[in-house]
Amino acid sequence: MAWNILHGGNDIENGVQNVVEIIREIDPDVILMIETYGSGKIIADSLGYNFHLIAPKGTALDDKGTNLSIFSKFPFGERIDTDYPFYLGGRxxxxxxxxxxxxxxxxxYLPWEDEPEKLGKSAEELLEWEKTGTKYEMQNKxxxxxxxxxxxxxxxxxxxxGDLNAPSHLDWGWRL
Incomplete structure (x- = not known):
């Protein structure tokens, strides 16, 4: 399972507990969690998962500035650290x-357009437009x-x- 819980699940009342309940219901073996922001250890402990915070060694497990984590019902092996733990790491x-x-x-997410097909660009132009934002720089790193x-x-x-912040072309034009 990969899930962006949006700001640690803290934007709504009982958000962290809601995250716990949803995970409990789905019961995945491994979770690649995004936007952990300090709540990952609490969630993992509530569910009995092993917890890995993707951050430099020694970072407090409840550090509110950390983004990524991995939960697992199985034991962990070696860490896979990168120079960019805010947006890539592994275990x-x-x-x-x-x-x-x-x-x-x-x-x-930048560059972002909810309906890129309405920008009036060819496929080639859309691909070039995608290279103008922060996302492309991160991908190359x-x-x-x-x-x-x-x-x-x-x-x-x-x-x-994880969260590629890139909707499928099948999602273009879809609205809540």
């Missing part, structure tokens, strides 16, 4: 005596990490998930 998880590398990520681990994925599988 090996040992499932049935096999290592699998899990990466949680968050990419900035983390690609070397992803390439490194993907090159070895035949031997140690990897799962990459």
């Amino acid at each position: 090996e998880i040992l499932i049935n005596n096999r290592k699998i590398r899990f990466f949680s990520n968050w990419f900035h 983390v690609l070397p990490y992803l390439r490194k681990y993907a090159a070895n994925a035949e031997f140690v599988p990897m799962i990459f998930g």
Whole structure:
């Protein structure tokens, strides 16, 4: 499961408890959590999950400035640290005596357009427009990490998930 809980689940009354209840109902084995912001350890402990905060070693587990975390019903292996822990990090998880590398990520939303098909741009122009924002810069910074681990994925599988802040073209024009 990958889930952006939006500001640690703290924007609504009983938000953290609501997050706990939803996870309890779904019962995933692994969660790549985004926008943890200090509530991840409380959520993991409430559910009995192992908890990994994607942050420099020694960071307080309830640090409200941290974004990403990983929860697992299975034991953790090695940390996978990057120079960009706010938007990419990982952890090996040992499932049935096999290592699998899990990466949680968050990419900035800019540039953003709810309905990019209405910008009057060709597909090629849209792809160039996508390169004008913070998201593209972040993607380029983390690609070397992803390439490194993907090159070895035949031997140690990897799962990459999180919040790409990029709606599918199937979602364009969809409104609540």
